[in-house]
Amino acid sequence: MGATHVVLIRGINVGGRNKVPMAALRSALTEAGLGGVRTYIQSGNVLVSAPGRSADNVGAVVGGVLRASFDVDTVSVTLDAATLRAAVDAAPVGFGSEPDVYHSDVAFLRPGIAMDDAVAAFSLRDGVDALWPGRGVVYFRRLSAQRTRSKLNAVMSTPLYKDMTIRNWRTTTTLAGMIDE
Numbered sequence: 001m002g003a004t005h006v007v008l009i010r011g012i013n014v015g016g017r018n019k020v021p022m023a024a025l026r027s028a029l030t031e032a033g034l035g036g037v038r039t040y041i042q043s044g045n046v047l048v049s050a051p052g053r054s055a056d057n058v059g060a061v062v063g064g065v066l067r068a069s070f071d072v073d074t075v076s077v078t079l080d081a082a083t084l085r086a087a088v089d090a091a092p093v094g095f096g097s098e099p100d101v102y103h104s105d106v107a108f109l110r111p112g113i114a115m116d117d118a119v120a121a122f123s124l125r126d127g128v129d130a131l132w133p134g135r136g137v138v139y140f141r142r143l144s145a146q147r148t149r150s151k152l153n154a155v156m157s158t159p160l161y162k163d164m165t166i167r168n169w170r171t172t173t174t175l176a177g178m179i180d181e
Helices: 022-031 055-070 081-089 115-121 144-149 152-157 159-163 169-178
Strands: 005-009 035-040 045-049 076-080 102-109 129-133 137-143 164-168
Touching: 005 055, 005 081, 005 164, 022 035, 022 045, 022 055, 035 169, 045 169, 055 076, 076 081, 076 102, 076 164, 081 169, 102 115, 102 144, 102 169, 115 129, 115 137, 115 159, 137 144, 152 159, 152 164, 159 164, 164 169
Parallel strands: none
Antiparallel strands: 005 045, 005 076, 035 045, 102 137, 102 164, 129 137
């Protein structure tokens, strides 16, 4: 059975902080009643099968498990599978197609965040950064040769950062591909 939801957990297993072993997370989420639990890499990408459950419900279950089993209280963005597919399908033409030239990322927003506010949270450096608003996402690209000059990290100091999580394009498209596996 394919995944019905994708949970993007921010800030785990980064720099030795908020350690959450993926095998233990899969087990804990299964014990909490979620089915078909799969993870991708160590940075908090979880696919689950939970037919009939809303994204809010799945997100609440994951958040509860993270707090109770791992003592981690962090932001996650939970999407239904169709929403993740739509984010990939609606990407700007050519987005992510030149990985040797550009680093391409997608900022996934929590529901209810106004796109104008989200876009305003990002700073751009001329000739280095570009962004495009999407439906519940912001597509952000930076010139690889000048990525140290990019202003992508500036979003992390804004109050809005608590309402988003960022994934690189390769991770995003890999998760979309995993939905039906």
